[in-house]
Amino acid sequence: MSSIRPNQGGPYGADQSVGELLSQVTSDVQTLFHQEAELAKTEIRQEATKAGKAAGMYGGAGFAGYMTLLFLSLAAVLGLANVMNAGWAALIVTAVWAVVAAVLYAQGRARMRTVSTRPEQTVETMKENTRWARHPTS
Numbered sequence: 001m002s003s004i005r006p007n008q009g010g011p012y013g014a015d016q017s018v019g020e021l022l023s024q025v026t027s028d029v030q031t032l033f034h035q036e037a038e039l040a041k042t043e044i045r046q047e048a049t050k051a052g053k054a055a056g057m058y059g060g061a062g063f064a065g066y067m068t069l070l071f072l073s074l075a076a077v078l079g080l081a082n083v084m085n086a087g088w089a090a091l092i093v094t095a096v097w098a099v100v101a102a103v104l105y106a107q108g109r110a111r112m113r114t115v116s117t118r119p120e121q122t123v124e125t126m127k128e129n130t131r132w133a134r135h136p137t138s
Helices: 019-079 086-113 118-134
Strands: none
Touching: 019 086
């Protein structure tokens, strides 16, 4: 940017032509947009880093939950093995998990069938915009 000249009230001197002034303003605007873009990139990187750390914590929580269920299942097998054959105890716990898996699968499949592959509201809004653009007074 230009330096401020005395008694001229700003960075753009009175003795400069309109072309020079426009050139400087354009340069300043480009610099401003570049700086804003860099700021936005920096902010996005920071937010992505925070999201990555949170996702890692979710992953750790998921693994810890998995291990909890694994050892709880093992405890159930060992508990049942006190009153019956260990093989049957393991089979019963496995059957319980199979039922849980089947129920979750059925619920997930039912919900997936309700997912629309076409954004209905957006398509309708675009059609309305197109109709309005063709006939803006109606």
